Amino acid sequence: MNNLENKKIDRSLSLSHSGFTLLENLIIVLIMGIFSAIAAPSWLGFINHNRLTTSIDRIYWAMQTTREEAKRSKEIWQISFRDQNNTVQWAIHRRDDTPTEPQWITLDQNVQIDSTETTLYQNQTTKIWRMQFDYKGRANGQLGRVTLSLRNGSQAKRCVFVSTLLGTLRKAQNNPKPDKPEGGKSCY
Numbered sequence: 001m002n003n004l005e006n007k008k009i010d011r012s013l014s015l016s017h018s019g020f021t022l023l024e025n026l027i028i029v030l031i032m033g034i035f036s037a038i039a040a041p042s043w044l045g046f047i048n049h050n051r052l053t054t055s056i057d058r059i060y061w062a063m064q065t066t067r068e069e070a071k072r073s074k075e076i077w078q079i080s081f082r083d084q085n086n087t088v089q090w091a092i093h094r095r096d097d098t099p100t101e102p103q104w105i106t107l108d109q110n111v112q113i114d115s116t117e118t119t120l121y122q123n124q125t126t127k128i129w130r131m132q133f134d135y136k137g138r139a140n141g142q143l144g145r146v147t148l149s150l151r152n153g154s155q156a157k158r159c160v161f162v163s164t165l166l167g168t169l170r171k172a173q174n175n176p177k178p179d180k181p182e183g184g185k186s187c188y
Contacts, residue, residue, distance in 0.1 A: 048110060048150050055107045055148055056158035059090060060171055062105075063131065063160060066092045067167050070133040076140050081120070081129040083113050088148070095132055095140075110151055117147035117157065117185045131162055138167045145172075147187050159187040 020028075063079055069092065070077035076095040081088065088107040091099035113129070120129040121142050132140035139162050147159040157174035178184030 045154075048152065048154060049156055051108045051110050052148060052150055052156055052158050055088070055111045056160060056171060058105075058107060059146060059148070060160045060169060062090055062092060063162070063169055066131070067133040067137045067169075070135055071137040074135040076132055076134050078130050078132045081113060081118075081146055082127065086112070086151070088113055107148075111148045112151050114147040114149040114157060114187075117145070117159065117187050119144035120146055133167055139165050145187070147185075157187045 059081075066077050066079040078093055078095045080091050080093065080099060082104070083089075084104075087109060088111055089104040090107070091103040091105065093099045093103060118129060120131050121144070122129045129146060131144065131146075134140040143162050143165070145159045145161040147157055149155075149157045155174060159172050161170050161172065162168070163170055172187055174186045175188060176186075178186050179188045
């Protein structure tokens with residue numbers, strides 16, 4: 001045999017033995033499964049907290065918009081919140097108007113209004129929470145907060161406060177300890 005034929009035989013042998021064995025492939029799949037099992041809960045937690053933060057940012061923006069609309073139109077405007085069919089919705093409207101269905105804006109399905117920590121005025125008949133701003137952008141009546149939590153039972157909470165009669169808005173999130181020893185709120 002000449003040199004050329006030896007090279008062809010060596011090349012065909014090396015091509016037939018290239019790649020991974022079944023055992024090597026199983027080990028790779030096993031390692032990827034372990035990494036996925038470790039990373040998945042953290043990723044899901046990140047996604048859920050992102051949903052909660054995005055929803056509270058939208059509510060904060062809506063409350064600012066309500067205040068600005070009251071100042072612009074020189075009338076009392078209201079933002080209303082409801083939990084309809086396991087969906088949190090909000091609507092901006094004049095105080096004396098009832099929002100129509102197209103006015104209600106839906107938040108993420110994974111969030112809910114935390115009724116134990118929401119301190120806005122709530123109509124006992126309609127179960128709608130509300131916050132009003134007068135023609136100067138000040139809080140018209142009761143101060144308070146709207147608090148959102150996750151439907152999956154997570155302890156994470158986010159809230160928006162109307163904290164002064166001047167209509168000052170601020171956002172907060174849950175804290176490990178309540179603000180009062182007995183029956184206090186954790187979102188402050």
